[in-house]
Amino acid sequence: MQNKPLIIIITLIALFGLGVGYWYFKGAKNSTLDSPGVCSLENCHGLDIKCGPNPPQVCTESYMVGDRCLQYAKCGVQNGQCRQIENSQFTQCKLCIQICVDANKADNIKLFDCASKCN
Numbered sequence: 001m002q003n004k005p006l007i008i009i010i011t012l013i014a015l016f017g018l019g020v021g022y023w024y025f026k027g028a029k030n031s032t033l034d035s036p037g038v039c040s041l042e043n044c045h046g047l048d049i050k051c052g053p054n055p056p057q058v059c060t061e062s063y064m065v066g067d068r069c070l071q072y073a074k075c076g077v078q079n080g081q082c083r084q085i086e087n088s089q090f091t092q093c094k095l096c097i098q099i100c101v102d103a104n105k106a107d108n109i110k111l112f113d114c115a116s117k118c119n
Helices: 004-033 067-072 088-103 108-115
Strands: 074-078 081-085
Touching (some): 067 088
């Protein structure tokens, strides 16, 4: 029974590795399907949306206030240009984050707590 914690740790590491591998290869598969002129989100963090032909292959695990809102950010071609497609979910989430930032500039714990409630 002394090996039980070791077995649990090894199992968790293996499951984590499988998850990262799946995520990486799923992203690699999708990136090979992209054609020149594709228009997608180019940044992984923050609320300053950048749209263009070079989506990130891998994002860092760092977290910035507002990263949660990126799930609502959309890019597309309008009038022949790659640009952000405005949508109410992203706008509402970004506004919520801005309110949190303005109200909690001096306290990062309160800031991140507030931001975690923005959807």
